[in-house]
Amino acid sequence: MKEQPAFLPMTMEEAERLGIDRFDIILISGDAYVDHPSFGTALLGRVLWDVGYSVGVIAQPDWRSNDDLRRLGEPRLFFSVSSGNVDSMVNAFTPNLKRRSSDVYSPGGKLLRPDRATLVYTDRIHALYPKTPVVIGGIEASLRRFAHYDYWSDSVRQAILADAPADLLVFGMGERQVVAIADRLAAGEPVGALTDIPGTAYRMDLKTWRSMDQAGYVVLPGYAEVKEDRYAYARAFALHYNEQDPIRGRPVAQPHQKTVVIQNPPAMPLSGEELDRIYELPYARRAHPSYTEPIPALEPVRFSVVSHRGCFGSCSFCALTHHQGRIIQSRSIDSIVREVERMARMPEFTGVVQDVGGPTANMYGIHCGRWETAGTCPDRRCIDCPALDRSHEEQLRLLRRLAEIPGVKRVFIASGIRYDLIPPDEEYLAEVCEHHVSGHLKVAPEHVAKRVTAAMGKPPREAFDAFRERFEALQAGKKKRQYLVPYLMSGHPGCRMENMVELAEYVRDTGLYTEQVQDFTPTPMSISTTIYHTGLDPFTLKEVYVPKGREKRVQRALMHYRDPANHALVCEGLRAAGREDLIGSAWNCLVPARGKGGRPTRAGPNPRQTRRPPR
Numbered sequence: 001m002k003e004q005p006a007f008l009p010m011t012m013e014e015a016e017r018l019g020i021d022r023f024d025i026i027l028i029s030g031d032a033y034v035d036h037p038s039f040g041t042a043l044l045g046r047v048l049w050d051v052g053y054s055v056g057v058i059a060q061p062d063w064r065s066n067d068d069l070r071r072l073g074e075p076r077l078f079f080s081v082s083s084g085n086v087d088s089m090v091n092a093f094t095p096n097l098k099r100r101s102s103d104v105y106s107p108g109g110k111l112l113r114p115d116r117a118t119l120v121y122t123d124r125i126h127a128l129y130p131k132t133p134v135v136i137g138g139i140e141a142s143l144r145r146f147a148h149y150d151y152w153s154d155s156v157r158q159a160i161l162a163d164a165p166a167d168l169l170v171f172g173m174g175e176r177q178v179v180a181i182a183d184r185l186a187a188g189e190p191v192g193a194l195t196d197i198p199g200t201a202y203r204m205d206l207k208t209w210r211s212m213d214q215a216g217y218v219v220l221p222g223y224a225e226v227k228e229d230r231y232a233y234a235r236a237f238a239l240h241y242n243e244q245d246p247i248r249g250r251p252v253a254q255p256h257q258k259t260v261v262i263q264n265p266p267a268m269p270l271s272g273e274e275l276d277r278i279y280e281l282p283y284a285r286r287a288h289p290s291y292t293e294p295i296p297a298l299e300p301v302r303f304s305v306v307s308h309r310g311c312f313g314s315c316s317f318c319a320l321t322h323h324q325g326r327i328i329q330s331r332s333i334d335s336i337v338r339e340v341e342r343m344a345r346m347p348e349f350t351g352v353v354q355d356v357g358g359p360t361a362n363m364y365g366i367h368c369g370r371w372e373t374a375g376t377c378p379d380r381r382c383i384d385c386p387a388l389d390r391s392h393e394e395q396l397r398l399l400r401r402l403a404e405i406p407g408v409k410r411v412f413i414a415s416g417i418r419y420d421l422i423p424p425d426e427e428y429l430a431e432v433c434e435h436h437v438s439g440h441l442k443v444a445p446e447h448v449a450k451r452v453t454a455a456m457g458k459p460p461r462e463a464f465d466a467f468r469e470r471f472e473a474l475q476a477g478k479k480k481r482q483y484l485v486p487y488l489m490s491g492h493p494g495c496r497m498e499n500m501v502e503l504a505e506y507v508r509d510t511g512l513y514t515e516q517v518q519d520f521t522p523t524p525m526s527i528s529t530t531i532y533h534t535g536l537d538p539f540t541l542k543e544v545y546v547p548k549g550r551e552k553r554v555q556r557a558l559m560h561y562r563d564p565a566n567h568a569l570v571c572e573g574l575r576a577a578g579r580e581d582l583i584g585s586a587w588n589c590l591v592p593a594r595g596k597g598g599r600p601t602r603a604g605p606n607p608r609q610t611r612r613p614p615r
């Protein structure tokens with residue numbers, strides 16, 4: 001391992017102290033620079049440093065002047081541009097399209113990032129240094145790599161490479177790609193020759209595209225077509241979705257007005273040893289010392305550990321299949337133990353490991369024999385597949401080892417747990433409840449209505465009921481019981497008003513009333529967003545009902561029916577669903593009736609009448 005600095009340099013003074021007068025690579029990010037492996041800049045910067053490149057960081061540059069972008073000069077190899085850990089539009093707006101008042105990835109929560117940050121930074125840096133290659137990456141670039149529906153402008157936008165003056169786009173997690181790009185540029189190849197790196201996308205001019213042999217490429221309907229024709233959009237989505245596999249995936253091309261955007265197959269997943277090395281690099285787990293205010297996003301993850309990558313859950317509203325992929329890549333137990341031992345020596349460590357997980361905590365160590373040789377099946381879901389080895393034994397071994405580390409008092413699992421994956425005959429659930437969650441276990445059924453769970457790709461209500469029974473059985477005889485906190489979603493494609501009422505009644509009857517309700521946001525490149533935009537299931541092209549506008553507000557209000565501020569919206573929803581019987585003072589009513597001035601009518605609510613009658 002090449003010796004690494006305490007922090008990646010953000011100024012030329014820091015660079016000079018390290019003996020650097022010109023950086024090999026400069027990373028520009030919309031996030032503050034936090035030296036923690038959960039932040040992409042730190043992760044990629046340290047990986048590049050590890051293989052011998054000098055890397056400087058420009059975090060949250062002021063894009064209205066050139067000073068910040070010129071601060072580190074021109075790099076020898078390339079600029080890398082990212083909006084940060086989150087798409088800049090998702091970060092800037094609520095699901096209701098109201099602008100947020102703070103940014104958790106900035107010091108003091110200040111608003112320091114432009115909308116469409118990748119485009120803005122790339123435009124500026126290209127104008128300043130037109131001869132230096134620019135590589136874009138991160139979640140914003142990754143999930144906008146084909147023509148896509150953009151909720152914030154309510155339009156279909158071009159692939160980001162057709163808009164941004166960048167040379168290459170890195171999608172997915174990026175370590176293999178950035179090292180390959182650096183190595184080949186350092187060896188003297190022009191950036192235009194780098195068209196074969198897995199996990200990258202590039203542009204080709206239309207003339208070359210038309211004159212070449214296109215056999216072997218999956219050609220999507222072009223931008224002009226998907227912009228106008230919802231069937232073409234849905235078909236294009238299904239085509240590129242099915243190619244997101246590093247082994248069986250083929251190159252995918254999408255013609256635009258002036259260019260063709262070509263995505264190479266995804267990068268090969270990292271091996272366990274490679275992941276171990278990356279996560280054991282000497283991250284400071286602190287923000288760069290130049291910051292005088294805390295960065296809110298750091299505290300919840302400062303002492304958390306990534307145990308694996310990938311998720312085969314295939315939830316429709318999540319775009320992880322297009323980013324990390326379905327193949328699970330797990331670190332070794334020894335490596336995670338070493339990382340926690342290092343954390344435990346930090347003065348700020350209080351003995352609590354905040355999280356051990358990945359996109360889904362209990363996929364650690366799970367494996368399918370097909371993944372290395374044939375990739376994932378294009379026509380089946382791993383989560384339902386009998387071929388999958390679902391044993392949670394390796395996770396238990398990991399958690400037990402971590403709990404034994406001197407200085408560690410508690411090891412929590414804060415990442416989501418996929419409850420339908422937990423084998424019934426293992427002690428995993430008992431042990432997790434006993435030692436690894438606080439008083440509340442968070443789970444994400446998201447909905448209970450059959451047509452909605454099917455549209456979401458979530459397990460049906462029966463699976464959640466069975467899990468609740470197992471969980472409740474574990475509480476028997478406990479002095480201090482634990483509670484389930486369900487994450488629920490309103491406004492998802494496929495969800496009609498009567499389905500939301502069904503969910504509200506379920507919440508009422510099970511006592512699972514929760515604040516954890518998310519209004520569906522159509523973020524780029526998910527199956528659900530495709531349905532939201534087209535009204536079609538992209539794989540069957542069948543029509544799907546899509547709630548929009550005021551109906552989404554009403555659906556969300558139904559989940560918080562106890563909030564008096566929602567009374568009018570809840571009544572509106574109940575009337576729309578033909579369920580006025582749930583307005584009033586009977587035991588099963590969700591809201592009281594109201595008279596003039598919005599006050600409850602004399603008839604209700606009567607607390608004695610609002611109880612369910614004895615069975």
Ligand code: SF4
Binds near residue numbers: 371380381385386
């Ligand atoms: S065999 Fe089953 S678990 Fe393996 S890749 Fe195919 S669907 Fe997934």
